[in-house]
Amino acid sequence: MxxxxxxxxxxxxxxxxxxxxxxxxxxxxxxxxxxxxxxxxxxxxxxxxxxxxxxxxxxxxxxxxxxxxxxxxxxxxxxxxxxxxxxxxxxxxxxxxxxxxxxxxxxxxxxxxxxxxxxxxxxxxxxxxxxxxxxxxxxxxxxxxxxxxxxxxxxxxxxxxxxxxxxxxxxxxxxxxxxxxxxxxxxxxxxxxxxxxxxxxxxxxxxxxxxxxxxxxxxxxxxxxxxxxxxxxxxxxxxxxxxxxxxxxxxxxxxxxxxxxxxxRNEGYLGIGAGAFSYTNRCRTSNEKDVQRYIEAINFKGKAACFSEQLLPEKRAGETLVMTLRMLSGITTEEFLNTTGFDLLLTYGEKIARLVKMGLLSFNGKRLRLTQKGLSVADSVMVEFV
Ligand code: SF4
Structure with missing residues (x-):
C-alpha cells in the first residue's frame, strides 16, 4: 500500500x-x-x-x-x-x-x-x-x-x-x-x-x-x-x-x-530537487523544473511542488499494470488485487485475452507477463492499459 x-x-x-x-x-x-x-x-x-x-x-x-x-x-x-x-x-x-x-x-x-x-x-x-x-x-x-x-x-x-x-x-x-x-x-x-x-x-x-x-x-x-x-x-x-x-x-x-x-512496482517514493516527482499517499507531485525557480520556492516556502494529482483508483490500477509489465516477472492476479484492490481479469480480461491471442502477453491462470515477442513492441502493448 x-x-x-x-x-x-x-x-x-x-x-x-x-x-x-x-x-x-x-x-x-x-x-x-x-x-x-x-x-x-x-x-x-x-x-x-x-x-x-x-x-x-x-x-x-x-x-x-x-x-x-x-x-x-x-x-x-x-x-x-x-x-x-x-x-x-x-x-x-x-x-x-x-x-x-x-x-x-x-x-x-x-x-x-x-x-x-x-x-x-x-x-x-x-x-x-x-x-x-x-x-x-x-x-x-x-x-x-x-x-x-x-x-x-x-x-x-x-x-x-x-x-x-x-x-x-x-x-x-x-x-x-x-x-x-x-x-x-x-x-x-x-x-x-x-x-x-x-x-x-x-x-x-x-x-x-x-x-x-x-x-x-x-x-x-x-x-x-x-x-x-x-x-x-x-x-x-x-x-x-x-x-x-x-x-x-x-x-x-x-x-x-x-x-x-x-x-x-508503482510503490511510493520521495523526490527531491528541481523537477523531481514524488509519489506519496497515492498522490503524485512534481517540483518546479527551472533551477532558479526551484531555489526561490524552497527559500521562500520550504517547498517547490508545482503540480499534484491524486490518482483515482482506476488510473492507479492501470499504471500499476503497465509499470509491473515492464518487469519480465510480470504480475500475478493476487499481487494485482493486493496492490490495487481490483480483480485483474474482471478489469482487463478482454484486452488480456486479445493480447495473449496475438502472442504479446502470456497468462498461465495466475501470472501475466510480456512474451519475447511482446518485449519488442512493449510500448504498443502498454498503451492498451493506459
Ligand atoms: S546532458 Fe548528457 S550527461 Fe547530462 S543528463 Fe543529459 S545525457 Fe546525461
Whole structure:
C-alpha cells in the first residue's frame, strides 16, 4: 500500500552537466561557463536541496532502504560540494536499513579523490553513463568522454572498492552497425559490471540530434535494425550471465536495481530537487523544473511542488499494470488485487485475452507477463492499459 508509513525510497535530482549531450531532453542544464558563477549556482542549489531534505524528513516518515542520486550529472559537482551534499543526505536519510545507495556518474567527471568521497559517504552502487565504446558514436552523441576514458573510469571505480556498478549503453545510433553494437556488448561483458542498461536512441524534439535528423544531416537507423540490436543485447547478455529482468535492464544474480524496482512496482517514493516527482499517499507531485525557480520556492516556502494529482483508483490500477509489465516477472492476479484492490481479469480480461491471442502477453491462470515477442513492441502493448 502506498502511504507515507511505507515509503522506503528517496530520489535526489542534480540538474547540472558539464555540457548538454546532443540527444538529451532530461531536466539538465550545462554548468555556467564561468567558474565563479557555477560555484554560486551549485552552492545555492545544494542548500535548497538540503532544506527540502530536512522538510521532507520532518513531514514524512521515510524509512530509507534505497537512495538514488540522479541527474543531470551529480558527479559534475566539485569535491567539496559533493561532500557537502552527501553529508546532508546522510544526516537525514542514511538509516541502518539503507540497502542500496546509487549515484549516477559520467566517466568524464571521475577521479580518485571524487571516488573516495563517494565511498566515504557509503554510496554502494554507481550507475556509469558510458553509452558507447566507439569514439565516433560518442562524438555524435555529444558525450564529454572517450571510450578509453570510460573504461578507465570503470577501472578506477573498481580500484576504489565499488562492487556494484551499472553501465548504461545506447544502441540504434546513426551509422552504428550491428557489428559495432556487438563490440560494445563484448567490451561491456569483458569489464563484468554487475548491471547493464541498454536503451534505444530516441530523437526528442528540440535536441541537436533531432534537428540534425530533420535537416537531413544524419539518417535514422531502420526500425528493423534497431530491433536486431535489441535482440542481440538480450541473447548476448544472457549468454554472459546477465538476467534480463526489465525491458531495458540486465543484472547478475541478486544485483537488480532495487530503487528502480520501486518505480516498476508503482510503490511510493520521495523526490527531491528541481523537477523531481514524488509519489506519496497515492498522490503524485512534481517540483518546479527551472533551477532558479526551484531555489526561490524552497527559500521562500520550504517547498517547490508545482503540480499534484491524486490518482483515482482506476488510473492507479492501470499504471500499476503497465509499470509491473515492464518487469519480465510480470504480475500475478493476487499481487494485482493486493496492490490495487481490483480483480485483474474482471478489469482487463478482454484486452488480456486479445493480447495473449496475438502472442504479446502470456497468462498461465495466475501470472501475466510480456512474451519475447511482446518485449519488442512493449510500448504498443502498454498503451492498451493506459
Ligand atoms: S550527461 Fe546525461 S543528463 Fe547530462 S546532458 Fe548528457 S545525457 Fe543529459
Amino acid at each position: 502506498n502511504n507515507t508509513n511505507s515509503i522506503h525510497s528517496l530520489y535526489i535530482h542534480i540538474p547540472f552537466c558539464e555540457k548538454k549531450c546532443n540527444y538529451c531532453d532530461f531536466n539538465s542544464i550545462p554548468a555556467p561557463s564561468r567558474e565563479k558563477e557555477s560555484v554560486r549556482v551549485f552552492d545555492e542549489y545544494i542548500e535548497a536541496v538540503a532544506k527540502e531534505l530536512r522538510v521532507g524528513s520532518c513531514e514524512l516518515r521515510v524509512t530509507t532502504k534505497t537512495v538514488y542520486i540522479g541527474g543531470g550529472t551529480p558527479t559534475s559537482l566539485n569535491n567539496e560540494q559533493l561532500d557537502r551534499l552527501l553529508g546532508k543526505v546522510g544526516m537525514y536519510y542514511n538509516t541502518p536499513l539503507l540497502e542500496e545507495y546509487t549515484i549516477e556518474a559520467n566517466p568524464g567527471t571521475l577521479d580518485e579523490e571524487k571516488i573516495n568521497i563517494l565511498r566515504q559517504h557509503k554510496i554502494n552502487r554507481i550507475s556509469l553513463g558510458v553509452q558507447s565504446f566507439h569514439d565516433r558514436t560518442l562524438k555524435l552523441l555529444g558525450r564529454i568522454h572517450s571510450a578509453e576514458e570510460a573504461k578507465r573510469a570503470f577501472m578506477l571505480l573498481r580500484e576504489g572498492g565499488f562492487k556494484n556498478i551499472n553501465i548504461d549503453l545506447i544502441y540504434g545510433c546513426p551509422e552504428q552497425s550491428l557489428e559495432e553494437w556487438r563490440e560494445d556488448l563484448e567490451t561491456v561483458c569483458a569489464l563484468v559490471p554487475e548491471h547493464v542498461s541498454t536503451y534505444c536512441l530516441s530523437y526528442e524534439d528540440g535536441t541537436p540530434l533531432k534537428n540534425a535528423l530533420d535537416n537531413g544531416n544524419i539518417k535514422r537507423l531502420d526500425e528493423r535494425d534497431e530491433l536486431k540490436m535489441y535482440k542481440l543485447a538480450r541473447t548476448f547478455l544472457k549468454k554472459n550471465g546477465y538476467r534480463h529482468y526489465e525491458i531495458s535492464n540486465f543484472a547478475k544474480d541478486g544485483m537488480m536495481c532495487r530503487h528502480n524496482i520501486v518505480y516498476w
